[in-house]
Amino acid sequence: MKKVAIRVGAGLAVVIAVLLIVIATRPSAYRVERHTTIAAPLDLVFTKVKDFRTWEAWSPWAKLDPNMKTTFTGNQGEVGAGYAWEGNDEVGAGRMTIAAIKPNERVDIKLEFLKPFESKTENGFAVEAAGKETKITWFMSGENDFVGKAFCLFMDMDAMIGKDFENGLANLKKVAEEAAKTEAPPAAAETVNAAAPK
Structure with a gap:
């Protein structure tokens, strides 16, 4: 029995060692992105993503916890503006901060998850004119640590996050x-106001 136990133990150790090597050698960088085309002016679409206060209306995670606590900081729609949330197990807790903005082109967001696990990633949106419509791309990129690599060995990050992006863009x-x-x-509103009698 001792020999059998030793062989089983040795075999298990080899399997674990191989698994650790496989995880360690997996690529650490990842990128997920989805896009859609919206029949709305570019500046209107851009406003819906650069201002965190508008996210509740279209975010794929906003409806998962009706009791979720949210906090807004800074001047919304500008670099440095923040949004923090804390909710149930489905939404966890974290914060987002606008890192850079190119008006009506791109907004870059620093995304930090705090619960159920800690991680940091780069997130954001790029918009461009597509005829009379607007094409918007939602992207996320980052670097996985060892735990993240192990997680991605069993879960497809692109499929998991990509589905949320697709739902969010459909809502948006x-x-x-x-x-x-x-x-x-805005231009039309200004014209109406200018034409109004004083």
Whole structure:
């Protein structure tokens, strides 16, 4: 029995060693992105993603916990603006901070997860005109540590996060297209105000 136990133990050690090597040699960098086209002005679409206060209307995670606590800091829509959340097991806790903005082109966001595990990643949106519509790309990129590599060995990061991005962009498309029908463009509003009798 001792010999059998030794062989089993040795075999298990080899399996664990191979698994550790496989995990350690996996690529650490990852990138997930999805895009859609929205029948709304570029500046309107951009406003919906650069201002964290608008996220509740389209974020794929906003409805997962109706009791989620949220906090806004800084001047929303500007570099340094922040958004923090804390909720149930489905949404966890974390914060986002706008790291850079190119008006009507791109917004870069520093994303930090605090619960259920800690991790940091780069997140953001790029927008461009597509005829009379707006193409928007939602992207996330970062570096996995050993634990992250092990997690991705059994879970497809692109499929998991990508599905949330697809749902969020579908929600954003609906929200922005409805807003385009009801909200007057800034230039049009200025013209109306200028023409109004004083």
